[in-house]
Amino acid sequence: MNPARTVLDEYEDLTALILDGAACDAERARFNEIAREFPEFRSIWLEQVRLHALLVCRGGGAPAYGSMRTSSFAPLKRCRRNTG
């Protein structure tokens, strides 16, 4: 463990792992510990998740804007790809 690393660094790393679907239970537990102690870090989560969702949508992992037929929401599951 690099002693210069801060809790914020750790939280950012864990945020990345969670959003990328690469976090294990222990890492999720640690993420929760930090989140409980530093609730102000949630702005980082929201910033990351906003971009993550945009990129997933841009990649076709969610319905395309204006092109989805409301009679069929099935395309939402159409692209169950490895995006996190």
Place this chain on the structure above:
Amino acid sequence: MKCGTDSHEAGAQALLVKAQFALFAYVCALVGDTEDARDVLQDANLKILRALPDYDASRPFMPWAKSIVYFEVLSYRTRKSRSHLTFADQSFFELVASDAAVVLEETDQDMAFLERRMRKLSGVMREMVEARYLGGMEVKALARERKCSANAVSLLLFKARRSLAECIREARLKGVSP
């Protein structure tokens, strides 16, 4: 002004289609896991569709839709094992939910910004983002291909998302049109 007419429902359905980006971002924020978020949103969409005849068109659509999505997320949380929840801590979850209800409203406009800002990413970052989000590659697969650790890939993606977020924020502040 509740109205169960066809035109009322067609209008509300159009709003729901338009809201998909923002609702997806909202669910992702509360659930964390992208695949689970898709499933939760799919279930929520069906509930919203069923509830459309009760939607009061004189009130904003998004808060109404988000309230249905929120309850779908709560239902997901009761089904999911606590150790697998991204936000096992209920108080932090509620804080995130409260913020996400507001800050993730303008996701559709951000999409237009994103297209332009992608070009400003450095070569490696852009390649990674495209491989991950357009190519659908898993982080582990990307790490193998790039001969680096999965943590390194995740960190680079984190930085790419942050860089894009900053570009979008800056463009908004400057009043640049998407």
